[in-house]
Amino acid sequence: MRKQIVAGNWKMHKSFEDAENLIIEISEALDANPPEIAHVIICPSYPYLELATDIGIESHFSVGAQNVYPVDSGAFTGEVSAEMLSSIGVEYCIIGHSERRKYFHEDSAFLYDKVKAVIRHAIAPIFCCGEVQAEREQGIQQQVVETQLKETVFQLDASDFEEVVVAYEPVWAIGTGLTATPEQAQEMHSFIRGLIRARYGEDLALTTSILYGGSCNAANAAEIFSQPDVDGGLIGGASLKASDFLAIVDAL
Numbered sequence: 001m002r003k004q005i006v007a008g009n010w011k012m013h014k015s016f017e018d019a020e021n022l023i024i025e026i027s028e029a030l031d032a033n034p035p036e037i038a039h040v041i042i043c044p045s046y047p048y049l050e051l052a053t054d055i056g057i058e059s060h061f062s063v064g065a066q067n068v069y070p071v072d073s074g075a076f077t078g079e080v081s082a083e084m085l086s087s088i089g090v091e092y093c094i095i096g097h098s099e100r101r102k103y104f105h106e107d108s109a110f111l112y113d114k115v116k117a118v119i120r121h122a123i124a125p126i127f128c129c130g131e132v133q134a135e136r137e138q139g140i141q142q143q144v145v146e147t148q149l150k151e152t153v154f155q156l157d158a159s160d161f162e163e164v165v166v167a168y169e170p171v172w173a174i175g176t177g178l179t180a181t182p183e184q185a186q187e188m189h190s191f192i193r194g195l196i197r198a199r200y201g202e203d204l205a206l207t208t209s210i211l212y213g214g215s216c217n218a219a220n221a222a223e224i225f226s227q228p229d230v231d232g233g234l235i236g237g238a239s240l241k242a243s244d245f246l247a248i249v250d251a252l
Contacts, residue, residue, distance in 0.1 A: 003209045005232040006249045007041035008239025019048040023055050025242040030060040038252040041092050053089035064092030070113035086121040093118045096128040098171040108151035119160050126165045127153050133172035142191050158200050166210045167234040173214030182223050185212050189229035218247035225252050
């Protein structure tokens with residue numbers, strides 16, 4: 001049985017006080033009404049991770065990082081390793097997000113190194129893949145996603161791939177107000193699951209969680225999550241307000 005997941009990617013938002021208030025509000029709501037299905041993950045910025053893991057120990061959510069450096073230690077000023085993240089109780093890490101690919105020029109080889117690093121330290125990668133608008137307009141979205149997966153997580157052996165959560169993010173629907181239709185989301189999720197089946201077999205295809213990550217919000221979550229191959233969402237802007245995020249959790 002694959003996990004049904006709602007993960008909140010806070011990106012570069014919130015002061016410490018605002019982050020603390022949001023984490024507490026989410027925690028109290030989840031404690032009062034524990035989710036029956038959803039596995040909830042919050043992914044705040046680095047300075048707030050230990051705050052989140054301290055609260056999460058007593059609550060119904062896990063904590064993910066938004067980034068990682070693939071080397072365990074060394075003279076890499078400003079970077080944070082998987083070993084460091086693991087030491088404070090981080091259980092997930094977002095890797096391959098379109099913003100990291102675009103603004104920081106992270107290529108497949110670097111992303112693969114990140115994936116291996118987090119798995120080595122018992123952190124599950126939430127691996128993002130997806131096409132930009134021009135690629136969808138050309139009708140090559142499936143080829144793009146297949147290449148992104150084959151050059152990275154599909155290099156893992158089956159025992160390591162078991163730890164991977166895939167997040168499909170149509171880049172043209174991130175922060176634009178556009179959203180893939182439920183049918184478009186299902187088509188790509190089904191395609192990805194088929195790729196996993198071809199690479200790793202039926203068992204892993206059936207147990208790998210595939211999340212939708214493109215402007216999912218409280219209004220459209222239920223319809224998107226109702227698709228058979230959509231196992232939840234990687235939520236951006238809608239994760240920054242507790243009531244919106246919790247409504248998405250309830251939609252799963």
